[in-house]
Amino acid sequence: MKEVIIATKNPGKAKEFEKIFASRGVAVRTLLDFPELPEVEETGSTFEENAVLKAETISKVLNKMVIGDDSGLIVDALGGKPGIYSARYAGEPKNDQKNIEKVLSELNGVEEESRTARFYCALAVAIPGQETYTVSGTCEGRILEKPRGTNGFGYDPIFYVPEKGVSMAELSANEKNQISHRANALKKLESELDSILERAERS
Numbered sequence: 001m002k003e004v005i006i007a008t009k010n011p012g013k014a015k016e017f018e019k020i021f022a023s024r025g026v027a028v029r030t031l032l033d034f035p036e037l038p039e040v041e042e043t044g045s046t047f048e049e050n051a052v053l054k055a056e057t058i059s060k061v062l063n064k065m066v067i068g069d070d071s072g073l074i075v076d077a078l079g080g081k082p083g084i085y086s087a088r089y090a091g092e093p094k095n096d097q098k099n100i101e102k103v104l105s106e107l108n109g110v111e112e113e114s115r116t117a118r119f120y121c122a123l124a125v126a127i128p129g130q131e132t133y134t135v136s137g138t139c140e141g142r143i144l145e146k147p148r149g150t151n152g153f154g155y156d157p158i159f160y161v162p163e164k165g166v167s168m169a170e171l172s173a174n175e176k177n178q179i180s181h182r183a184n185a186l187k188k189l190e191s192e193l194d195s196i197l198e199r200a201e202r203s
């Protein structure tokens, strides 16, 4: 079976990649399967830079093709925060619940029209001996007043998706995987996916 390695320790992301790739008969492995590998420090100043750091660090260790995902929530009324700091927005250790509470409290009193936001996902594909490249995807929405729904992960419960009329956490996994920033970034790899997977098999 074909296989891709995703440089993530986030179980929510891992599940989404597994589902999306399973539909093409591709198995996914993540850093959750390689607990001995080092934590990659996210020292970049953009999602793209951090995605490249994750992909290249792990690709060098394993000498295989690796995809890195750096993603987060961009809130207009907060000047783009939490942005690349989304995972640790409320401090270490990272905690989705506390991050949500921090965003909601910072948006306290901000009216609905001004609560626009988007999820952003940068993916980096690192292949040994080749130039790493990146793609990105977004998903537009609005920050709710309080959490709704229990599916998904991260900021999903406070992210309202206007075209669906529900929060991201009220969508099924399959529905989220049609419209998410991650899915939209992966769609841009679509045309190259077969050749990427072949190179991955050989690497």
Ligand SMILES: O=c1nc[nH]c2c1ncn2[C@H]1C[C@H](O)[C@@H](COP(=O)(O)OP(=O)(O)OP(=O)(O)O)O1
Pocket (backbone or CB within 6 Å): 007, 008, 009, 010, 013, 042, 069, 070, 071, 072, 073, 086, 087, 088, 099, 119, 152, 153, 154, 155, 156, 180, 182
């Ligand atoms: O679909 C999503 N639905 C809700 N929230 C999301 C999503 N996608 C990213 N997010 C949030 C979670 C985390 O607060 C941050 C990602 O941070 P990011 O560094 O990319 O991931 P991470 O540290 O959780 O795992 P890892 O670096 O091992 O891939 O943005």
Ligand SMILES: [Mg+2]
Pocket (backbone or CB within 6 Å): 042, 087
């Ligand atoms: Mg991270």
